[in-house]
Amino acid sequence: MSQVNNFSNNRLVNWFKLSSPSTFYPLAGKLIPFFWALTALFGVAGLWVSFFVAPVDAVQGQGYRIIFIHVPTSWMSMFIYIVMAFWAALGLIFNTRLSAMMAQALAPIGAWMAFLSLWTGAFWGKPMWGAWWVWDARLTSELILLFLYLGFIALQASIDNARRADKAGAILALVGVVNVPVIYFSVKWWNTLHQGASISLTKAPAMAQTMLLGMLLMALCFWMYTIAVALMRVRTIILEREAHTDWVRQLDEVKN
Amino acid sequence: MNALLTMVKRDLLLVMRRKSEALTALFFFVVVTSLFPLGIGADAALLRKIAPGIIWVAALLSTLLGLQRMFAADYADGTLEQLVLSPQPLVLLVTGKIIAHWIVCGLPLVLLAPVIGLQFDLDSSSLYVLMATLFLGTPVLSLLGSIGAALTLGVRGGSLLMSLLILPLYIPVLIFGAGAVYANSVGLNTSGHFSLLGALLILALAFVPWVSTAAVKIAIE
Amino acid sequence: MWNSASEFFAMGGYALYVWCSFGLGALILILEPLTVRIRNKTIILRLKQELLAEQFDKESRQ
Numbered sequence: 001m002s003q004v005n006n007f008s009n010n011r012l013v014n015w016f017k018l019s020s021p022s023t024f025y026p027l028a029g030k031l032i033p034f035f036w037a038l039t040a041l042f043g044v045a046g047l048w049v050s051f052f053v054a055p056v057d058a059v060q061g062q063g064y065r066i067i068f069i070h071v072p073t074s075w076m077s078m079f080i081y082i083v084m085a086f087w088a089a090l091g092l093i094f095n096t097r098l099s100a101m102m103a104q105a106l107a108p109i110g111a112w113m114a115f116l117s118l119w120t121g122a123f124w125g126k127p128m129w130g131a132w133w134v135w136d137a138r139l140t141s142e143l144i145l146l147f148l149y150l151g152f153i154a155l156q157a158s159i160d161n162a163r164r165a166d167k168a169g170a171i172l173a174l175v176g177v178v179n180v181p182v183i184y185f186s187v188k189w190w191n192t193l194h195q196g197a198s199i200s201l202t203k204a205p206a207m208a209q210t211m212l213l214g215m216l217l218m219a220l221c222f223w224m225y226t227i228a229v230a231l232m233r234v235r236t237i238i239l240e241r242e243a244h245t246d247w248v249r250q251l252d253e254v255k256n
Numbered sequence: 257m258n259a260l261l262t263m264v265k266r267d268l269l270l271v272m273r274r275k276s277e278a279l280t281a282l283f284f285f286v287v288v289t290s291l292f293p294l295g296i297g298a299d300a301a302l303l304r305k306i307a308p309g310i311i312w313v314a315a316l317l318s319t320l321l322g323l324q325r326m327f328a329a330d331y332a333d334g335t336l337e338q339l340v341l342s343p344q345p346l347v348l349l350v351t352g353k354i355i356a357h358w359i360v361c362g363l364p365l366v367l368l369a370p371v372i373g374l375q376f377d378l379d380s381s382s383l384y385v386l387m388a389t390l391f392l393g394t395p396v397l398s399l400l401g402s403i404g405a406a407l408t409l410g411v412r413g414g415s416l417l418m419s420l421l422i423l424p425l426y427i428p429v430l431i432f433g434a435g436a437v438y439a440n441s442v443g444l445n446t447s448g449h450f451s452l453l454g455a456l457l458i459l460a461l462a463f464v465p466w467v468s469t470a471a472v473k474i475a476i477e
Numbered sequence: 478m479w480n481s482a483s484e485f486f487a488m489g490g491y492a493l494y495v496w497c498s499f500g501l502g503a504l505i506l507i508l509e510p511l512t513v514r515i516r517n518k519t520i521i522l523r524l525k526q527e528l529l530a531e532q533f534d535k536e537s538r539q
Binding site for chain 1: 403407408411412413414417420421423424425427428431432435452456467470471474475477
């Protein structure tokens with residue numbers, strides 16, 4: 001059994017060792033509080049800048065402050081999808097369970113980010129442009145991204161065999177990641193063709209430095225949050241899927 | 257190549273034995289398009305405006321109906337497993353199935369669309385554009401749909417899930433296809449739409465058969 | 478920047494929109510980790526029960 005790992009003679013062994021759930025589980029456990037601390041740090045800093053440093057907007061008054069949550073959640077929803085597809089692809093190529101579990105852990109977070117982006121977008125649009133929803137390219141693409149997330153989650157939930165669910169989800173995620181630019185471009189095209197909302201939600205006010213800083217800090221906060229919750233969820237998924245292994249039974253949490 | 261043609265012939269033969277299945281999808285197309293005027297009202301100007309969107313959405317939904325038949329029957333009786341194990345390249349067999357699906361589900365839509373278009377009082381040039389966009393677009397629908405059909409094989413609630421998975425992917429085809437007809441009806445140039453539809457078709461033909469094949473293999477193992 | 482707390486909460490008239498946005502954001506950021514923790518506790522409980530069942534099995538066979 002000790003000769004199973006053929007890569008034991010080069011640096012690759014470290015990475016593949018990390019892909020074993022039994023090695024990753026305790027490591028993730030140690031990292032989680034660290035990322036929560038960073039979440040709190042960036043969150044406090046971001047909210048401080050958003051509410052107490054960034055000046056009032058000439059056109060939109062105090063209401064524009066919603067961008068400090070709308071824009072970061074939009075960025076995160078797209079970023080998480082790419083990361084999720086990356087892990088899913090790794091799982092497909094190297095046949096590692098943990099990579100697929102990571103993709104599974106990230107999906108709900110991304111879906112919530114997309115939902116929050118749509119919600120805050122609606123609450124920003126209503127006072128500014130008079131409608132809860134406008135069919136502009138960004139919002140519509142965000143809605144479709146939410147559908148893609150929900151499809152991924154639904155597919156994995158409905159396939160009983162865990163490995164088949166991993167691989168099927170991976171294919172779906174990869175097809176999705178290729179299609180997102182196509183969909184965005186086509187929605188933009190559609191928007192201009194039908195001369196949709198004459199005022200676009202994408203025309204942000206001229207960005208003051210402080211506004212950019214606020215959005216950046218909030219984005220970092222959400223990013224750290226994503227990592228923290230993803231690590232938490234992947235640990236739970238590991239326990240669920242590796243329930244019959246020895247190392248799980250030997251865990252402190254289980255034996256006491 | 258022979259494998260591909262044999263697969264196409266086989267699937268067509270199977271459909272011919274149960275013609276009602278193919279006809280129900282077509283019937284669905286006709287019924288759905290007829291529902292909209294009933295729901296919206298018979299204002300001719302309004303109908304002319306919404307016709308491209310309605311006919312295209314109805315085409316999407318009819319294709320989805322037909323997709324359930326692409327792999328499911330063969331999966332259920334074990335034929336699909338034999339196809340995967342056969343010495344013929346699975347890509348050719350899957351492509352053959354997709355072509356057969358298009359002939360049964362997509363091509364009739366192309367031929368039937370002008371009739372529906374007349375119901376909505378579209379002018380003749382728009383009817384030509386409608387047929388052309390459907391002719392370019394329905395193969396893409398069959399191709400993309402095969403991915404969803406393969407991924408949800410044997411899954412509980414698979415058909416509904418498949419629709420949920422595929423419909424977002426259909427959106428670009430819908431936008432360019434319906435957009436072309438609308439653009440034509442207001443006198444704008446449609447060459448851009450057709451180039452994009454053509455590009456989508458070429459891309460889909462180049463990549464999707466391999467993706468669907470991978471999905472079929474995952475479902476079988 | 479803000480002359481009083483009530484001015485801060487009023488957000489220049491946009492209070493509903495700003496606070497519903499940030500409020501839901503905060504809610505999600507709190508509830509999601511909590512649901513993960515509940516899921517975690519559920520699986521650990523299940524594992525403990527399985528372990529106990531096995532031990533019981535072993536003892537009853539001896």
